[in-house]
Amino acid sequence: MVLERLLLLWCPGLSVEGPTGEEARGFAAVLETVALRCPFVTPLRLGMASLPARAPSRYFGGEPEVLALLSEDLAPLLAETSVELHLGIADGLFAAVQAARRDLIVPAGDSRGFLAPLSVATLRRPELASICQRLGLSTLGSFAALDGGRVFERFGTEGAHCHRVARGEEGELVGIRDPSITVRLRSLDEPPPPVTQPSFFGGTSLADERAARAAIRLQRRLGPGEVRVARLAEGHDPAERAALVPYGSSETMTVAGLGAPWPGRLPAPSPSSVLSRPTKVRLTDPAGTSVEVTGRGLLTAVPGRCRIANEGPELEIVAWAGPWPLATRWWDLRRWRARLQVLSSSGVGLLLTAERGEWWLEGRYD
């Protein structure tokens, strides 16, 4: 099987989203610039994009020539923000990502040989990597040399997929794309949300100054981390999306993008308390059998009772909603999770999360 020859572009400085959305805008500008040269660029996730290499390299007279042109096109834009640019070309997306990390052009047909000495950890499957390490298989090459049938038996479909990627039989490693990236970039076309940061204690009015003075005084007495202000960010978890940061820290605050459609986002109302350290919960059916979530996102039994660790009496569950599997992002390393809302006979609403066979209390609807 012949894998598509891909050019990969990676800007590490734009790959982690900050609270201001600056990275997403910067990345959108990079894509626009690249598209002026090669129109088929596809964003994979924030800071990373790919494009078919064959046509442009034929047109511009070779693969190194294409990379040189793109570097030149992007230089002024990236110099402004001092963001680094990495470019690579290889067969298949996985090899292209590894090539870009090393600023390499891997000759056509050489991808398997190029991947062989790389660490199994590049597959971003920590469990698989740790088992391989214990078996003495530290490189992709040694993993690729295993028999496909045995890999499937030992590691399942996920492992078999990684195995084919390591062998260069499949080009794209599942999880490399962030499915929300196009939505996120599209939402940039909408009018920019008001960024409210400077007015925060900015001394714009007498009341602001008074509040700032009181906050600073208290912070001096209690310690910098004890007096906090809110910051909202995008993410799946209420806990991830809203954070309190120490007052006066350089983290800016924005109420931007709350309306943006996020896969896996739970609609309002959100839990009024979000546990910074989730508590273990025992969830059973009315007869006392544990309730679990299957790999297909179904409950194994009807929720009937729920006991929160270190907390009063067992709650009787009268209604529930979900489970909603959480589409994890690629850097979550395939942590599979699901959410469940439960309602007790006393009218208490709870948000539970299932992860690795355990239930956790994530939030309360108080």
Place this chain on the structure above:
Amino acid sequence: MSGSLATLLPGGALRRGTTTVVAGERGAGVTSLGISLLAEASARGHWCAAVGLDDPGVLSMVELGLDLRRVVFVPNPRGGWADAAGELLDGVEIVLLRPPARVPHAAARRLLARAKERRGIVIVLTDRAERWPIVPELSLRLTASSWQGVGFGDGRLTARRVEVLVESRHGDDRAVRSSVWLPSPAGVVAVAPPAS
């Protein structure tokens, strides 16, 4: 207070220099009602503080209308909650406070004196009203909470109606029963017409 909770409150607003206790079991909606009261003040440009809310659902606060640009949080004041709240009253108009289970009378009295002096408003969140050792000007007891929208594995929590017993020290001493949407099916906090 011109907002959606005005009809819940005697005189239509929280009065400066006074204390309001919002009481109810965990899960009854105490936090949401407290935040909603704070939200109406913040929407009018007043500075607020939240003291002792150790795991605040910041997103929920936004949904309830709180303007986070004007809120200072002191999530874990520990034993210093009364002093922290009192000090903040120098800079903010309204303090939302969840004190520890045992409240020393002296600490509460000191805080109330400061609130009177600064003409600030204190809202105390507690599981039982008696835990606050001084009779407040206004108490809102959440006696029942019923969620809508969730079934047996389908739907989701969408709307909640809570029953509130409102008692005012300055009123005619009669407790008034009210229903409040926290939030309504349309996602807003509002006083509901009495349950039939």
